[in-house]
Amino acid sequence: MLGPGRSVTGDPLRRPVQLSLAASVAAASTAIFAQVVCRYVLNHPIAWLDEFAVLAFAWMTLLGAALVQRTESHMTIDTLVVLLPARAQAVVYVLRVLAMAFVLSVLVWQGWLLTWRMSFIEYPAMEISRGWLFAILPAGGLLILYYLARTARHNLRRIAASRRIFETSAEDHEAGVL
16 A cells, blocks of 8 residues: 555646645634634634634535545554465455445435535525535545546556555655655
8 A cells, every 4th residue: 555645646636636735734724713702802703703713614524534534644543464475465445445445436326416405595694505515525536536447557557566555665665656
C-alpha cells in the first residue's frame, strides 16, 4: 500500500481538492469563531452562521476523506495482515477495495437521491437549498472512488509483480510514489 504521505503522481485533481479543503476549513473556522464572538461577546447570535458552519464542516469532512484516500493515510490496524503471505495479503487487499467501492457506490447513489429530495427545502436563515449540504455525499463519494481506483491500480501492479502490498521499497521512491 502507499502508506501515509505517499500518493500516485500525476494527479490533476490534487491541487483543486486541496484548495477546496483549505477553503472549507477556513470558512467553517471563521463562521464558528464569528458566531462565538457574536453570541458571547456581543450578546447577539447570528442564525445563518450556525447553518453555514454545518454546511462548511460537511464539505470539509468528505474533501478531507478524499485526500486521505489519495495517499492511503487512513488509520489502519494491519498487525495480522502484514504477517500473511503475499498472496493472502493480495486477497485481503482486493476484498477491502471491493468493500470500499460498494459502500462508496451506495453513498453516491443515496447521496444523489437525498440531494434531490432536499433541494426543495431551504435553510431558514440562509435561504438557500438544503441540497447544498447533501451534495457533498455524491461529490465526495465520487472523489473518494476516483482516488480508490488510482491507489488500487498502483497496488494491483505491485501484486502482479509478485511484491508484498504492505511494504514500500526503493523502487517505489524511484517510481515517484511519494
